Amino acid sequence: MTNPSNSEIDIVKSSKSKIKDVDFNNLVFGRIFTDHMFVCDFIDGVWQQPKIMPYQAMSFEPSARVFHYGQAVFEGMKAYKDENGKIWLFRPDENHKRINKSAARLAMPEFPRDYFLNGLETLLKMDKEWIKSGIGNSLYIRPFVIATEPAISASPANSYRFIIICSPAKAYYSGKVRVLFAEKYSRSANGGVGFAKAAGNYAAQFYPTALAQEKGYQQIIWTDASSHEFLEEAGTMNIFFRINDSLVTAPISDRILDGITRKSIIQLAEDNGITVEVKRVPVTEIKEAARNGSLKEIFGAGTAAVISPISAFEHAEEVFEIPDNEDSYASLFKKQLLEIQHNVSQDKHHWRHEVK
Amino acid sequence: MTNPSNSEIDIVKSSKSKIKDVDFNNLVFGRIFTDHMFVCDFIDGVWQQPKIMPYQAMSFEPSARVFHYGQAVFEGMKAYKDENGKIWLFRPDENHKRINKSAARLAMPEFPRDYFLNGLETLLKMDKEWIKSGIGNSLYIRPFVIATEPAISASPANSYRFIIICSPAKAYYSGKVRVLFAEKYSRSANGGVGFAKAAGNYAAQFYPTALAQEKGYQQIIWTDASSHEFLEEAGTMNIFFRINDSLVTAPISDRILDGITRKSIIQLAEDNGITVEVKRVPVTEIKEAARNGSLKEIFGAGTAAVISPISAFEHAEEVFEIPDNEDSYASLFKKQLLEIQHNVSQDKHHWRHEVK
Ligand SMILES: Cc1ncc(COP(=O)(O)O)c(C=O)c1O
Ligand SMILES: Cc1ncc(COP(=O)(O)O)c(C=O)c1O
Numbered sequence: 001m002t003n004p005s006n007s008e009i010d011i012v013k014s015s016k017s018k019i020k021d022v023d024f025n026n027l028v029f030g031r032i033f034t035d036h037m038f039v040c041d042f043i044d045g046v047w048q049q050p051k052i053m054p055y056q057a058m059s060f061e062p063s064a065r066v067f068h069y070g071q072a073v074f075e076g077m078k079a080y081k082d083e084n085g086k087i088w089l090f091r092p093d094e095n096h097k098r099i100n101k102s103a104a105r106l107a108m109p110e111f112p113r114d115y116f117l118n119g120l121e122t123l124l125k126m127d128k129e130w131i132k133s134g135i136g137n138s139l140y141i142r143p144f145v146i147a148t149e150p151a152i153s154a155s156p157a158n159s160y161r162f163i164i165i166c167s168p169a170k171a172y173y174s175g176k177v178r179v180l181f182a183e184k185y186s187r188s189a190n191g192g193v194g195f196a197k198a199a200g201n202y203a204a205q206f207y208p209t210a211l212a213q214e215k216g217y218q219q220i221i222w223t224d225a226s227s228h229e230f231l232e233e234a235g236t237m238n239i240f241f242r243i244n245d246s247l248v249t250a251p252i253s254d255r256i257l258d259g260i261t262r263k264s265i266i267q268l269a270e271d272n273g274i275t276v277e278v279k280r281v282p283v284t285e286i287k288e289a290a291r292n293g294s295l296k297e298i299f300g301a302g303t304a305a306v307i308s309p310i311s312a313f314e315h316a317e318e319v320f321e322i323p324d325n326e327d328s329y330a331s332l333f334k335k336q337l338l339e340i341q342h343n344v345s346q347d348k349h350h351w352r353h354e355v356k
Numbered sequence: 357m358t359n360p361s362n363s364e365i366d367i368v369k370s371s372k373s374k375i376k377d378v379d380f381n382n383l384v385f386g387r388i389f390t391d392h393m394f395v396c397d398f399i400d401g402v403w404q405q406p407k408i409m410p411y412q413a414m415s416f417e418p419s420a421r422v423f424h425y426g427q428a429v430f431e432g433m434k435a436y437k438d439e440n441g442k443i444w445l446f447r448p449d450e451n452h453k454r455i456n457k458s459a460a461r462l463a464m465p466e467f468p469r470d471y472f473l474n475g476l477e478t479l480l481k482m483d484k485e486w487i488k489s490g491i492g493n494s495l496y497i498r499p500f501v502i503a504t505e506p507a508i509s510a511s512p513a514n515s516y517r518f519i520i521i522c523s524p525a526k527a528y529y530s531g532k533v534r535v536l537f538a539e540k541y542s543r544s545a546n547g548g549v550g551f552a553k554a555a556g557n558y559a560a561q562f563y564p565t566a567l568a569q570e571k572g573y574q575q576i577i578w579t580d581a582s583s584h585e586f587l588e589e590a591g592t593m594n595i596f597f598r599i600n601d602s603l604v605t606a607p608i609s610d611r612i613l614d615g616i617t618r619k620s621i622i623q624l625a626e627d628n629g630i631t632v633e634v635k636r637v638p639v640t641e642i643k644e645a646a647r648n649g650s651l652k653e654i655f656g657a658g659t660a661a662v663i664s665p666i667s668a669f670e671h672a673e674e675v676f677e678i679p680d681n682e683d684s685y686a687s688l689f690k691k692q693l694l695e696i697q698h699n700v701s702q703d704k705h706h707w708r709h710e711v712k
Contacts, residue, residue: 028507028509029508029509030419030507030508030509031506031507031509033419037418055418056418057415057416057417057418058415058416058418059413059414059415059416060413060414060415060416061413062393062411062412062413062414062519062521063386063389063498063521063523066422066423066428066555067422067428067500067502067555068428068430068498068500068555068558069555069558069559069562070426070428070554070555070556070557070558070559070560071559071562072422072423072424072426072559074424104563105560105563106559106560106562106563107559107562107563107566142419142424142508144423144424146423147559150387151384151386151387152385152386152498152521152523153384153385153386153387154558154561154591154592155562155565156562156566163418165418165419165508167419167508182547184547185547185548186545186546186547186548187545187548188545188548189542189543189544189545189546189548189581190542190545190581190582191538191540191541191542191564191581191584192541192542192543192544192545192560192581193556193559193560198426198556198559198560199422199423199424199425199426199555199556200426200549200554200555200556200557200559200560201426201556202424202425202426202510203425203426203427203428203462203463203503203549203554203556204426204461204462204548204549204554204556205510206425206427206462206463206511206512207460207461207462207463208547209511210463210512225545225546225547225548225581225582226546226581226582228547235510236510
């Protein structure tokens with residue numbers, strides 16, 4: 001079982017770029033894709049020759065396992081362009097490790113590091129015009145793996161496809177977010193797949209989130225499924241609570257995604273002399289802190305939105321508004337993260353990775 | 357939002373049947389598909405004109421939601437042919453209701469009953485040569501719905517495809533099954549999607565099941581994720597325990613699939629004067645019953661295998677063998693179910709549905 005050397009990407013260039021048709025000032029997230037994509041098939045126990053080809057629809061058997069049993073994992077990452085036109089990734093090794101952790105939990109093969117990084121960098125260089133400079137602009141990168149074997153027995157597939165597609169993303173001010181603390185529905189179980197970026201985890205959240213939206217809340221903060229007493233994470237973000245001048249966030253578990261933004265913020269907090277307590281977060285404690293005024297901020301942390309300040313939450317039919325905070329940690333961390341990502345500030349933890 | 361009348365299926369017949377190439381004596385489950393498939397797209401809030409066409413690969417955007425967020429639900433049902441060549445379904449309305457329950461939980465549109473039944477019946481009549489008579493032979497039917505919209509934002513899709521594919525299945529004696537009671541991993545959470553036939557529920561079981569297989573167990577009996585103290589169901593079967601002359605099975609909940617075989621067995625047990633207790637089933641109680649000899653049988657119940665007798669289980673490193681039982685309920689119910697399904701015996705509950 002040898003994989004071909006990573007230099008051997010088979011490249012087919014698109015004959016004409018679509019970039020001129022794209023209005024970069026009015027991008028809706030995840031609808032427009034760049035000119036190329038990276039594709040690599042896993043057949044007979046081996047990752048085959050990787051390819052870069054024009055972004056295009058592909059043919060799948062209706063019996064492909066992914067359609068029936070949800071064997072599908074993904075990652076979300078971004079590329080940034082600095083003022084000198086250099087291209088940067090942010091901690092890409094973490095995404096590579098995580099997609100393999102997700103894959104293992106779904107009985108899918110791991111994808112080699114050199115394929116991942118070399119494939120991604122080659123793709124980014126080909127589509128570099130799609131990455132716009134300026135803080136907040138980025139190219140959203142979606143690596144994913146799906147089970148392609150055309151056989152509907154409920155067991156792990158023998159063939160898979162690894163794909164990377166890219167979509168330009170605009171800096172946008174989404175406004176503050178109002179959230180509902182989950183009391184009935186849940187996102188993941190002990191001993192389940194909540195820690196994995198498994199496709200099925202996301203569809204499971206759509207209906208409860210739609211119910212929350214009808215009540216005027218954009219998102220749900222999930223609680224533990226056993227008791228609904230502890231706050232865990234949001235649909236695509238880890239969550240931080242600021243109590244007076246300290247931060248609290250839930251520990252990583254088999255129910256919670258080990259977010260790269262989360263772990264970067266924990267480090268940045270330390271760099272800024274801000275205490276972070278990683279511990280189970282009781283709903284009662286946060287409600288009490290909201291009542292006595294010690295709850296200063298709640299914010300979400302994830303690659304897509306970087307940091308999302310939360311302005312209010314509801315639990316047990318009671319609504320708590322969180323007063324605006326002039327010197328918010330949310331804006332501090334957002335600024336510091338974006339400046340590292342865009343090669344504006346010093347990168348003392350070596351998080352930036354140049355695409356050369 | 358009007359749907360076209362169900363008489364208007366757009367039919368394209370395959371030019372040549374593949375059936376001559378198929379060895380019906382050596383069928384591997386779910387690998388061979390019949391000549392035709394049923395396809396219906398949901399676009400702009402409306403199910404479009406349904407189609408029947410040759411079974412074939414189809415084109416999908418790599419950004420189709422199903423690949424990223426697991427918006428996919430399915431059903432499993434069978435068609436039978438009796439000795440007079442008549443074709444029968446078993447409680448097909450239950451499958452229709454259940455796929456819509458699954459769809460609703462995943463924020464997907466419901467599929468109209470007349471489309472479902474008329475589409476399925478038309479398809480079965482076109483592929484009727486693929487249904488072989490004889491007890492145990494059947495045509496396995498796989499209706500499924502997937503999110504096709506090419507946009508990777510984590511929200512419900514606006515376009516879907518409903519498909520039915522069919523695969524001939526052979527009667528086979530799979531041997532008795534040895535199972536592991538789950539102690540660490542789990543299948544579903546309170547407030548989750550375990551009750552739905554959601555694609556993601558199945559991939560999540562593959563890795564723990566592979567670990568069980570390494571220990572010599574074919575399947576896992578899942579326990580509740582909160583305490584692992586109560587037995588729930590297997591990967592694709594509900595589970596019955598026979599204590600002396602009574603049956604015990606777990607109640608349906610938001611974690612457990614409402615199996616059609618399960619509910620039929622509960623009815624058949626009543627018809628046979630056998631008591632069924634529907635209640636939470638403590639692991640300790642089953643272990644105690646195994647020790648004192650009152651545990652006579654454990655069997656799984658589901659469309660694919662009908663009834664699977666279980667010969668042993670392991671829990672907490674302790675293995676319990678279940679002695680063979682001459683007059684097993686498992687074989688009684690299997691025989692009675694198959695005879696109803698194949699139009700051999702009387703059908704007093706009107707479960708059979710003729711495809712005319
Ligand atoms: C469930 C979930 N939690 C948290 C996050 C944040 O992780 P990261 O900071 O690595 O983007 C994501 C995704 O991005 C997620 O899907
Ligand atoms: C999780 C699960 N439980 C139980 C069953 C049995 O249900 P039914 O008897 O309707 O086939 C199935 C599927 O067939 C299943 O997927």
